[in-house]
Amino acid sequence: MSIKKACILLLFPVLLISNKVTVVNFEQLQNYAANKNNDTLYVVNFWATWCDPCVKELPAFQQESKKYAANKVKIIYVSLNSGKELNKVQDFVDSHKLGPPVLLLSGDNPNVWINKVDTSWSGAIPATVMYKSGKKVYFREGDFTSESLDKIIQSKNK
């Protein structure tokens, strides 16, 4: 077998199962959720691989994603790892089967975009913002339990 063939054979299943982390700036991020003018509830979770409480609450979001797969709820995972840590984030996403989508927000000045997410946000993570019909319907700085997250999503998804 040629090396090329072997590579393609090996790569093909990887491409199928892997969820590639996309690096975005803040404006691009807004197009995933805040600027979507439809009746889907977009849940944007800000996390990082180094943030223990973030990692701890991720399964709750994954659970919600499964639960509401047919009910117009879309979870968007936004990593705030350094842009230099893209590979680290990709490894984490692969091993935890996170998303899609998983985005890595990089390049813009946090002092500007943190306030655009919510003026009450200090910048500590985890933080979660929800949008529906192009409007912000919820923001929280802090972590969730499965129960508290489910309750909020239920109430916002009516």
Next chain:
Amino acid sequence: MKKIMFISAAIIALCSFTITGYNVGDKATDFKLKNIDGKMVSMADYKDAKGFIVVFTCNHCPFAKAYEDRIIALNAKYATKGYPVIAINPNDPNAVAEDNYTTMQQRAKAKNYSFPYLVDSTQNIAHTYGATRTPHVFVLQKSGSDFLVKYIGAIDDNSDDATAVKDKYVENAVDNLLAGKAVNPTSTKAIGCGIKWKS
């Protein structure tokens, strides 16, 4: 019982959401906290200081690590001008073991800290100041026996790359105070590790 648990969870959630603390212009309280050498440190000990660069930071947080050299540089530049750095670790070591006192001592020794690195074991000072993440800076100006909050926020606008910084917020604030000018901006935000509060 379930209902009570839910209500108490809701109250806890509500309380942790209400962020109190200082605004720019407020009088900051002095503290008496244990340094890595075992001695207690207060701002009142610094008779000749014109003010302080109070930095809530810790051992484990990647942002705190990214800024460690810049915090050392701040003290090197401003201590002699009357604005020394005082670093305070507010994190509960039971939440993150790396933030314990011994590791604080090791970091300070390894990096040759020229400023105190204090432990806020009750977390009262972090709560009172309204620190939420690490690193989180409060620039204070001495006015008589008061310490006035002049700047709250990030050290600069680029945690990733010190060479790509455009705005050195803390340096600008202190430079302006030294020149008798108004501080602008007086507060900034940055991503950081949330302070690990005692549960």
